[in-house]
Amino acid sequence: MTRNGNTNRVLAVLTLLFSGLAVAFALRLWGRPVVLPPIPLVDPIFTNTATARVSLGLLLQTHGDTSDYDCYTCHDKKEPVKLKLDDQGNVVLPKEHSDLVMGHGSHNRNNNCYNCHDESNLEALQTRDGRHPKLAESSPLCGSCHGPTYDDWEAGAHGRISGYWDRKLGPFVRQNCVACHDPHKPAFPPRAPAPGPHLLHPIAQAAPPQERNP
Amino acid sequence: MAYPPQSPAGAPTPGGEGQSRRSFLRTSAVFASGLAALAASLAPLRHLEDYTSLELFMQKYYKELTPEEMAKVLQRIEREVERQYGVRPHVRDLKPMNGVEFAYAHNLTRCIGCRKCVHACVAENNQSRTPEIQYIRVLRMPHGTLDVDKSEHHYDPKLVPEKGYFYMPVQCQQCKNPPCVKVCPVHATWQETDGITVIDYDWCIGCRYCEAACPYWARRFNWTKPSIPKDRLNPDMAYLGNRPRRQGVMEKCHFCIQRTRAGRYPACLEVCPTGARKFGNVLDPNSEVAYILRTKRVFIQLKEDLGTSPRFFYYFDV
Amino acid sequence: MRKMVHDYRVFLWRCLRLAFAGDWRYYAWMGFLTVFCLLGLNAYAKQFVQGLVVTGMCDQVSWGVYIANFTFLVGVAAAAVMLVIPVYIYDNEELHDLVIFGELLAVAAILMCLAFVTVDLGRPDRFWHLIPGLGQFNFPASMLSWDVIVLNGYLLLNIHICGYLLYSRYQNRRPARWFYIPFVFIAIGWAVSIHTVTAFLYVGLGGRPFWNSSIVGPRFLASAFTAGPALIILALQIIRRVTDYRITDRALLTLRSIVQVSMLINVFLLLNEVFKEFYSGNLHVASSRYLYVGLEGHHALVPWIWTAITFNIVAMFLLVLPVSRSLRWLNLTCVLAFVGIWIEKGMGLVIPGFIPTPLGEMVEYSPTLNETLVCFGIWAFGLLAYTIFLRMAVPILQGRVCKANESGPVLPPRVRQPNAAAATP
Numbered sequence: 026m027t028r029n030g031n032t033n034r035v036l037a038v039l040t041l042l043f044s045g046l047a048v049a050f051a052l053r054l055w056g057r058p059v060v061l062p063p064i065p066l067v068d069p070i071f072t073n074t075a076t077a078r079v080s081l082g083l084l085l086q087t088h089g090d091t092s093d094y095d096c097y098t099c100h101d102k103k104e105p106v107k108l109k110l111d112d113q114g115n116v117v118l119p120k121e122h123s124d125l126v127m128g129h130g131s132h133n134r135n136n137n138c139y140n141c142h143d144e145s146n147l148e149a150l151q152t153r154d155g156r157h158p159k160l161a162e163s164s165p166l167c168g169s170c171h172g173p174t175y176d177d178w179e180a181g182a183h184g185r186i187s188g189y190w191d192r193k194l195g196p197f198v199r200q201n202c203v204a205c206h207d208p209h210k211p212a213f214p215p216r217a218p219a220p221g222p223h224l225l226h227p228i229a230q231a232a233p234p235q236e237r238n239p
Numbered sequence: 240m241a242y243p244p245q246s247p248a249g250a251p252t253p254g255g256e257g258q259s260r261r262s263f264l265r266t267s268a269v270f271a272s273g274l275a276a277l278a279a280s281l282a283p284l285r286h287l288e289d290y291t292s293l294e295l296f297m298q299k300y301y302k303e304l305t306p307e308e309m310a311k312v313l314q315r316i317e318r319e320v321e322r323q324y325g326v327r328p329h330v331r332d333l334k335p336m337n338g339v340e341f342a343y344a345h346n347l348t349r350c351i352g353c354r355k356c357v358h359a360c361v362a363e364n365n366q367s368r369t370p371e372i373q374y375i376r377v378l379r380m381p382h383g384t385l386d387v388d389k390s391e392h393h394y395d396p397k398l399v400p401e402k403g404y405f406y407m408p409v410q411c412q413q414c415k416n417p418p419c420v421k422v423c424p425v426h427a428t429w430q431e432t433d434g435i436t437v438i439d440y441d442w443c444i445g446c447r448y449c450e451a452a453c454p455y456w457a458r459r460f461n462w463t464k465p466s467i468p469k470d471r472l473n474p475d476m477a478y479l480g481n482r483p484r485r486q487g488v489m490e491k492c493h494f495c496i497q498r499t500r501a502g503r504y505p506a507c508l509e510v511c512p513t514g515a516r517k518f519g520n521v522l523d524p525n526s527e528v529a530y531i532l533r534t535k536r537v538f539i540q541l542k543e544d545l546g547t548s549p550r551f552f553y554y555f556d557v
Numbered sequence: 558m559r560k561m562v563h564d565y566r567v568f569l570w571r572c573l574r575l576a577f578a579g580d581w582r583y584y585a586w587m588g589f590l591t592v593f594c595l596l597g598l599n600a601y602a603k604q605f606v607q608g609l610v611v612t613g614m615c616d617q618v619s620w621g622v623y624i625a626n627f628t629f630l631v632g633v634a635a636a637a638v639m640l641v642i643p644v645y646i647y648d649n650e651e652l653h654d655l656v657i658f659g660e661l662l663a664v665a666a667i668l669m670c671l672a673f674v675t676v677d678l679g680r681p682d683r684f685w686h687l688i689p690g691l692g693q694f695n696f697p698a699s700m701l702s703w704d705v706i707v708l709n710g711y712l713l714l715n716i717h718i719c720g721y722l723l724y725s726r727y728q729n730r731r732p733a734r735w736f737y738i739p740f741v742f743i744a745i746g747w748a749v750s751i752h753t754v755t756a757f758l759y760v761g762l763g764g765r766p767f768w769n770s771s772i773v774g775p776r777f778l779a780s781a782f783t784a785g786p787a788l789i790i791l792a793l794q795i796i797r798r799v800t801d802y803r804i805t806d807r808a809l810l811t812l813r814s815i816v817q818v819s820m821l822i823n824v825f826l827l828l829n830e831v832f833k834e835f836y837s838g839n840l841h842v843a844s845s846r847y848l849y850v851g852l853e854g855h856h857a858l859v860p861w862i863w864t865a866i867t868f869n870i871v872a873m874f875l876l877v878l879p880v881s882r883s884l885r886w887l888n889l890t891c892v893l894a895f896v897g898i899w900i901e902k903g904m905g906l907v908i909p910g911f912i913p914t915p916l917g918e919m920v921e922y923s924p925t926l927n928e929t930l931v932c933f934g935i936w937a938f939g940l941l942a943y944t945i946f947l948r949m950a951v952p953i954l955q956g957r958v959c960k961a962n963e964s965g966p967v968l969p970p971r972v973r974q975p976n977a978a979a980a981t982p
Binding site for chain 1: 262265266268269272273275276278279280282283286336344349351352353354355357358359361362368369370371373376392393394395396397398399400462463468471499501502503504508509510511512513514517518519520526527530531534535556
């Protein structure tokens with residue numbers, strides 16, 4: 026009889042347990058759906074394909090304001106501009122040109138405006154071998170000093186390209202040097218990075234990062 | 240009910256009819272409550288919406304679809320995307336081009352670690368925003384090493400590049416000898432003749448063996464239903480490319496199949512502000528990548544010792 | 558022919574009814590397991606709807622406790638063979654009937670393995686893509702396709718051997734040797750293969766140096782042949798306690814010597830691995846460092862692995878010392894060995910392979926409640942299956958349930974066996 030009694034007790038407990046489970050499942054007492062914290066959408070500036078700077082070539086293409094490049098609204102065509110130099114031999118820029126930074130090359134070897142600009146025609150450039158490219162077509166001038174880089178650029182290995190890799194299927198655009206490099210200060214400027222990656226389970230992100238900025 | 244109305248101990252029940260009826264009732268109660276618990280335990284399945292459809296469930300393997308069947312599949316996908324996002328996409332099944340083998344070259348000298356490629360890729364390829372899926376991971380590496388264990392993924396300075404570091408974006412390397420393809424138990428991922436390793440998102444079973452096999456951590460899994468804001472959907476889609484994925488399948492970089500097989504450059508390349516990314520047909524001697532591999536003195540296949548032979552090369556100017 | 562089918566159906570029907578007959582302890586145990594099965598099923602239903610995001614896994618650690626348990630249980634299944642070898646190769650009579658208990662354990666373990674793989678799939682609805690002929694089966698390139706074949710093959714082999722032997726006993730006939738002995742020998746080779754193939758799942762991944770090491774295969778076998786027989790010893794002790802089935806001490810001690818040798822080999826191989834990783838100190842040591850001492854402030858696995866190592870070493874000493882000839886100490890030793898190897902092979906093998914990632918990112922993993930419930934559910938399901946198998950097998954082996962008493966009650970009353978008392982010392 027005790028055995029039977031035990032069995033009955035066990036069955037009763039199981040009935041209760043199963044019913045309890047059924048209710049718990051129905052009420053979803055635990056394990057509610059995981060809600061992932063929404064990750065902010067990235068700012069569209071990080072997905073646009075704009076070049077690092079606005080060059081004259083781009084302004085001409087987009088019919089932008091090119092008045093900055095009309096040298097002879099201020100200068101006199103007949104009177105070549107004399108360069109003012111300080112004691113160290115650096116060019117002293119007039120206040121009209123204070124937006125320029127003379128930073129092309131190190132050791133002040135390239136601080137003479139007429140290394141590139143044509144003193145007889147300010148709206149043109151000049152190379153050492155006597156060519157006079159237009160302001161908007163400056164790349165060959167850059168290439169006259171930066172030979173290997175120019176080779177790379179011509180082959181498409183330096184600088185930006187967009188459009189069609191398959192030239193049979195469509196056009197491609199190769200950016201000029203000045204689309205990225207300021208000719209007066211050619212180093213590529215630092216910029217703010219786009220947001221970094223997020224982990225799937227954000228709690229884990231609270232763990233200390235493996236390496237700190239020095 | 241298979242339950243025998245008899246004493247569990249096996250001995251004949253003492254007490255006769257009444258006892259055995261009571262015992263029957265008790266066991267019935269256990270079974271009834273057990274079944275109720277079973278039914279209730281499956282209650283979460285009520286929220287199973289848009290998990291699959293008969294059409295999708297029965298769909299044949301990519302390589303076995305006839306052109307007519309493929310046309311129907313593409314229509315199904317367009318219908319599904321339109322229902323979900325309110326945008327009618329244009330989904331194509333682009334095949335590899337003859338005489339084309341793609342290669343990627345990345346200029347470590349030029350990369351500044353701005354992560355624009357990461358986000359252009361997300362936008363182009365309809366990757367989930369929450370949870371976040373990104374195909375490109377940019378590693379900040381201390382000068383003088385290529386040991387990825389020394390890298391930092393979560394760098395967040397005001398400005399990049401930072402002094403003392405270089406930056407190395409890693410994405411699918413489109414290996415010539417891909418470990419991920421080898422391990423897939425159902426052929427859901429394979430290498431095409433143009434060198435792109437693709438995934439049939441409608442065939443993948445989600446075992447994640449490829450994710451474990453990839454030495455470049457290039458594969459991503461849809462841990463839950465992906466979410467893309469409607470206004471950020473890119474409607475120019477390809478079957479093996481950027482069409483929206485479902486929960487529970489793998490995805491990864493496919494060199495922007497929807498662009499590159501139509502002759503265009505990939506999105507990560509076009510957005511790169513420094514022009515550090517180069518792409519093209521390595522079989523064409525006039526292509527940028529062919530030029531780079533021909534003229535640059537040092538270029539690197541990441542983890543070359545593994546014999547995977549990536550089609551993604553890192554190189555330096557100078 | 559019709560009679561054969563009819564007889565077999567009656568046999569199956571009786572077995573099924575046996576599964577529901579038992580005393581209160583049996584009901585309590587089965588009810589207890591059912592509760593966990595239901596909890597697991599409920600947790601899996603949630604995972605099915607929301608996806609694997611409800612687990613602790615992520616792209617950085619893309620396999621977790623599911624695959625860890627799978628790996629461990631393949632070993633348990635493979636270890637059934639350690640009972641078969643003494644019986645069929647060395648004619649050890651003590652273990653003869655116990656082989657069936659071992660093989661039934663293998664069947665239950667394989668069922669659990671299949672369940673663990675299924676819950677790990679992102680798209681379980683596409684399971685049919687794995688079926689050769691129907692889907693696309695990447696054989697022989699993918700080690701996972703090998704695993705599908707060897708696991709299912711092993712399941713069928715063991716079901717056949719146990720089923721046939723039990724049915725013969727039920728009919729009180731001598732089993733036809735040609736109908737099972739060849740399968741027994743195939744199963745011996747096959748058992749080694751299931752665990753080797755499962756090891757190769759990991760070993761074959763060149764991009765994960767922690768796994769890409771030739772010692773993983775042998776270590777898998779050594780640890781399996783420790784944990785499996787240890788579990789069988791414990792199971793037999795329980796069978797001895799709760800039924801009047803006669804199991805001799807000598808049988809248990811034979812198993813003890815198997816566990817003893819395997820544990821020694823296992824610890825030796827572990828030592829080899831640790832030496833190779835740490836002495837040479839090359840860059841590939843990162844995962845091992847993370848596992849054993851922690852890396853860059855992350856050390857979630859360190860307490861686990863040292864628990865495992867302590868358990869294994871204590872178990873090893875106990876096994877070598879004569880003290881484990883006492884059955885009580887043997888039980889303790891087996892529990893230690895089993896738990897130690899479960900940790901070492903589950904968490905200790907699978908998880909560190911992912912940390913750091915191949916790109917050097919450190920993301921740690923710990924299972925969620927939902928994931929844990931699914932695991933409990935599957936273990937409960939496996940124990941439920943094994944209990945039912947034993948419930949059927951024990952009375953048949955004892956001769957209490959046989960063809961001769963088909964018209965009687967489901968479980969005829971006990972026949973007092975003259976030597977039943979000898980079973981318990």
